Amino acid sequence: MSDSRLSTLPTPCLLVDEAKMERNIDRLANHAAELGVSLRPHLKTTKSVDAARYVLNPRNPAATVSTLAEAEVFARNGIKDIVYGVGIGLNKLERVLDLHRAGCRLTVLLDSEAQAEAVAKASREAGIAIPAMIEIDSDGHRSGLTPQDPILISVGRILHEGGAELAGVLCHAGESYFAVGREAQRKFAETERDAVVDAAAALRQAGLPCPTVSVGSTPTAHAAADLTGVSEMRAGVYVFFDLVMSGIEVCSVDDIALSVLTTVIGHQEKQGWLICDAGWMAMSRDRGTANQQVDQGYGLVCDENGVLIPDLMVAQANQEHGVIAVRSGSDATMPELPLGTRLRILPNHACATAAQHQRYHVIPKEPGAELVTWERFGGW
């Protein structure tokens, strides 16, 4: 049965299932409430003011962003409590100050004395105490100081005594994306919690303040069972979920709220291929499931209504061509999908796929209601 609401959309384009998105949002909001921590959603996945309205707490719209461009757009739209969750570049401090002058409390992140000194100096010169959190490393994933690193205290002291605001500590257990299953992810959640709690204790023992103790990644946020000592958690991709997240069992494939609508534009019967107009430009080059237990190629294939077609996947992608095939080793047969058939592709990585598009076409939860368009933005 064809969905007439989708038939006039140009392809490829991005679809959001509002009901699934709300279910995902509620799930983590409830879990955060059970754990007694506030939630500071990461808006880097959706990059949309419309989507942000769903995910933020209207009474306390606290957000995380990955670029200053996001902070600037969201601040203009009334979101005034933002953590910029990437180590602050020394070339970005003027824009940070401009956001403060515009009434946005933007908190920066850092893990070195040189950054702390630059933030303190900029704070003094501008007469604005820039809030800064110290990044803590719990798993060797990327950035941050270990809780035992003596630099932690000196960074805290430079901020606190130098004119900036020592706002707390923040950790992101990025290695949890490679942990399969709730139990493995819970261990990462515990390590993440222990790292920030220890860091906060070290700062406080040195006579320094540490009001906010922040943890988060989508896997650890969902798996955490005890966040004693933590004040807030962050997560981003949970709003949409994706095949990487279902591959490590944070969600089911049925929870994935984001898909790419595509049209069949060719057949190569000898090869067993169907060609569609969702190539890597529409799906992104993200192959995040390549090293998981089940490689999902460039995405799983659903019919127009979002019902999974067994063992069909986007096996290859060129810029504007997706090559759909039956999963290697499967005895499923390619169904008859004539030219012009519309399909939906579930993405490996929602952040990367959404970034390839300029807008979302949202299928409302009310059956039969008209589609809604949400604009999204990019850039830095």
Place this chain on the structure above:
Amino acid sequence: MSDSRLSTLPTPCLLVDEAKMERNIDRLANHAAELGVSLRPHLKTTKSVDAARYVLNPRNPAATVSTLAEAEVFARNGIKDIVYGVGIGLNKLERVLDLHRAGCRLTVLLDSEAQAEAVAKASREAGIAIPAMIEIDSDGHRSGLTPQDPILISVGRILHEGGAELAGVLCHAGESYFAVGREAQRKFAETERDAVVDAAAALRQAGLPCPTVSVGSTPTAHAAADLTGVSEMRAGVYVFFDLVMSGIEVCSVDDIALSVLTTVIGHQEKQGWLICDAGWMAMSRDRGTANQQVDQGYGLVCDENGVLIPDLMVAQANQEHGVIAVRSGSDATMPELPLGTRLRILPNHACATAAQHQRYHVIPKEPGAELVTWERFGGW
């Protein structure tokens, strides 16, 4: 020595070296002239009206595009002879006709009777003979009919007798991207040429016209030594080149005209890592060199002036973090690159990296001249 022109650019951002770009453009233009074929550049790499002005022949601005959005933008900017080089979707014919009504000769591509019938029907109903080329397959890469396929003649006949315009045959030797070195690529160029020349002969023998005989991919376009029977060639990524192209020896690393300007935002000395603000959002997730002889990670690292730093690469990428490290197995040492240092990253795949950005910052060939901005666009 720091380049003051770059010091005010926000990072990450996209840089174009105008001198290298012109050198690349001239190289292929000269080669096409030597071979006696016209050149129909593919504008999918640059997606910029400003860049198109460099690459198109001002007396005969014939272009190839990968989306109807490209065709629409370029048509509005005076480019009226465009081949849409992706198999036409049955849902896209109304936009094709609108382009014709706006004075653009847009040629579509197809490889099936069903597409030919739809194009012929749309032509008759609109009173506009839509030009269509038949896609020929020379290497099993993706789409197209083999020259021997009897469907070729029936597709040609449906177009020619049904009210459309049979404009010719077109082949893209996509497998040539995996052929290393001039000799291997020349074999692909010969196979590509033979396929279209045979297909054109088959059509003509059946009493059908075949005015245009088109070949092209960046590797085969550069390697071709004899294009007898061919009328035009197409190529796209050659304007910028990239690490995938240098990896198969179509160009040298020094020819790469596109780079991402980034700032050092952190150090993890124990890991031997330097963190920069060019993550996969700035570089794309394209790992096209992963299966080449030399894996270049997410890109090679140059200083701010574009001089390669030996054995330094973006070894990992998160959304807004690039992790720079010395190439595994190298005995090079990480140079001292303090916080705030600006670097340039050469990309794996120029089409994919450029697509992550909204504009180019062009370094003019005149020494010391001010930077120029070229806007680019995306979407479908």
